[in-house]
Amino acid sequence: MLNTLLPMLLLAVLALAVVGAARRIALWRRGRPSPVPVLAGLMAMPRRYLVDLHHVVARDKVFANTHVATAGGFVAAAALLLVVYLVPLPGSVETVLEVLLLLFSATMFVGARLVAKRRRHPPARLSKGPWMRLPKSLQAFSASVFLIALANLGLLPEGLISGVMGWALAAVLLVALGLGLAELLLGMTWGGPMKHAFAGALHLAFHRRAERFSTRKSDREGKVHRSTGLKALNLEDETAPLGVATPEDFTWNQRLGFDACVQCGRCEAVCPAFAAGQPLNPKKLIQDMVLGMTGRSDAAYAGSPYPGKAVGEHQGNPSGPIVVEAGGALLDADTLWSCTTCRACVEECPMMIEHVDAIVDMRRFMTLEQGQTPGKGSEVIDNLIATDNPNGYAPAARMHWAADLSLPLMRDLGQVDVLLWLGDGAFDMRNQRTLRALVKVLRAAGVDFAVLGDEERDSGDVARRLGDEATFQRLAKANIATLEKYRFQTIVTCDPHSFHVLSNEYGAFGGHYRVRHHSTYIDELMAADRLSLRSWKGGSVTYHDPCYLGRYNGEYEAPRRVLTALGIELNEMQRSGFRSRCCGGGGGAPITDIPGERRIPDMRMQDVAETGAELVAVGCPQCTAMLEGVVDATAQVRDIAELVADALVSEDASGKERAARPQVVEVSP
């Protein structure tokens, strides 16, 4: 009986799965066009899955192994099942395949047991609901396949497969297999926990940022392409859309990406806004985007909600607005404006979903079409439009902080080695101390540098993250036009936001520069032995990675090398490097100022306090401002440039020291 019913069952499930796939693909395709190389993408998919995706999954070793066993076992077992029961094969080949089937279903069963074990006391970040039945389905499928293979190989005792027992067993096996197949194959295309496998595979193939999966080793290590710059809007074409208003305004492959979410909640666990009790949860956001495609309510969502917002009060509409001022639509505006664009979610996402892109797309519509930038957002944008800096200072006052430094101006020199990009920190009294320190360091190293002075404008970072692409592009083009007038080799800046925008986002407008964060540049100066420094005498030090330097640009090492070279033994925080927690200052978050239960910088300073460090070294004016604003902090906040400047041996002394240092002499052996 098994051998007649099984092929029919398999064929029926396959046919239904194909119908489901066609429907789902049609649903994705209702988004905006986004041309991708289809064949090349499909060809690259296995590699992207096995290398890039697994690279992220493997950060959790135990679960990575579980997933390898379960998913690998399932793919192999399902493929073998189809071959064995749908393709006529010679007996000997069939026996070999049956043995393999036995092996893979057993592997999968072990994996499924581990999945079930993890689900017994699931961490808060995992979604419950249908996800709780997945381990059962996995076990049902793998066990029934295992037994069917056993039966076919004649390894089951005779008593079990003959007579009434045989019928009963066949019925049980068919039901179990049917349930397993329904979850694992039908669920892939009709919706259910296993949707992530089907959508995820295609998402990897047609990813909007294919350069994230570079095959060059240097790129994978994050030195060249991290593909973190936001995509430019076409403002030349007046009919081109300005951001995303409805779920159908996302590109089709963004919609596909939302469907790839496996609700593992790694994003939720690292999101600073979620931790602060602000109404954002990246996992829920992506799930809401999925609901938006079908127009359902979020009542069935079984994960952590947006803090302070009950589940079941929001309803999607496939071609209706995502955000409605009165609320009740798919999202509330404060959810979008809580994001600090720190990219922690994107960095953690095993499915390579681009949360920040989606958030900025929706912000763009709110700012450019609706004029609803919250908080001080509209004021900041108005200031950027009128004065080229976010706080509305007179552009002519940009160099007031350096009145006594007689800084060389590009306008006078025309050509230098290093262009020192000041950033808007030039107007901020705290950052002026950092800038003065940096100038001292550059002078001590004898660097040939100059500044743009009053010709510099805001880089456009804040405007862009607030969704005002028009102001960003105006500032970018103006800055590029200014930079075009001069000749320099490197731009050095102490502002990671300017650094990111200059090096990753100006390219779309024709501005290609070699940009260095000051920590990287100081590291290069030290490597070239151009600085003589005293060794560190202070207490314990920890280092806070700025998001726009670390996750956005992959620079984790240079600041640490500089600090180590100063003789500092770093006392690392638990969340450092690519897992560093945001200071709360990015993405215009301090400007829109969405209330939460805690403040993000307070949590970060708590991280610092846990290390027992007396000083936290930073490399970003935003981080400095946010962390210094923490009341009753246990640690001092100093920029790397300040630490280096303090350790500089004064010029006369350094001359002596250099002379006293033994010269390297070549000795013949």
Add this chain to the structure above:
Amino acid sequence: MSLEPSSVNSSSVASASTQALNIDVLVSVGRHSLTERPRRADLDARALELALRLRDQRGAQVNACHVGEGGQRAGSDTEAALRDYLGMGLEHLTWIDAPQGSDALGLLDEHLRAGQVSAGPRLVLCGMRAEQGEGSGLLPFLLSESLGWAYVPAVVEVEDVASEDGHWYTTVLQALPRGQRRRLRVRLPALLGIDAAAAQPRQSAFGPARRGRIEQRQLETSVIADESLANWPLQPAKPRPKRLKIVTATNARDRFKAAAAKAESTGGKVLQDVSPEQGAEAVLTLLKEEGVLR
């Protein structure tokens, strides 16, 4: 104080819905105080904000118009500023051509008279004064004189528009010094000068600003040159010097009282029921005392 209690009866509200309130907003080109870049003028933007709120709340018809030099329009400073107004949510805006140095008064008079087709309620809103040019704040006074309509300066809020005995009235709040407000009832049509204390203008968004239409209009009226503009020397504005408040208190309590207390007006007098000549005489005397007139 001309305080009249606002009376709203139900029939007036019903008729208000049938006859839409017609609002003209006069907008000018503003300049940023530091960079002198063209932008919407703050007070005019507040006037437009008030009008747009009336549009959203009670379906008022809002028309904005600007009188200014035509010619090269695309990319001009004027266009940039007008687009700021469009970005607040206007679909179109009228730009009345006026040669350089001409007086806007006659043109506005004709434009507003031409718009007076329906018998419905009519309001004209504008900022109290322009951010550049003469900036005397006299235009609405002169315009109200030539149109024969009432002018209320320093308005911060339009509370109600209602009809009574066949006439339309509006109830507005007028700003007085030190945050005081007074409620006035004005017969329509009327001009309202919007004060800096009115609600902040909404954000101007890029999309609507780019899409909005600027409709150029030529008027028949013979253009009169603005003589005062031609004769006056123009110079950058400086903040008006403030008279120092000299406090001769010897203890903290008195200093605090002096700092916190309302400025007592001293030496002034309230003239009531006097003839125009007597009033003018009193004003002249005051100006001589203050050294404004010699």
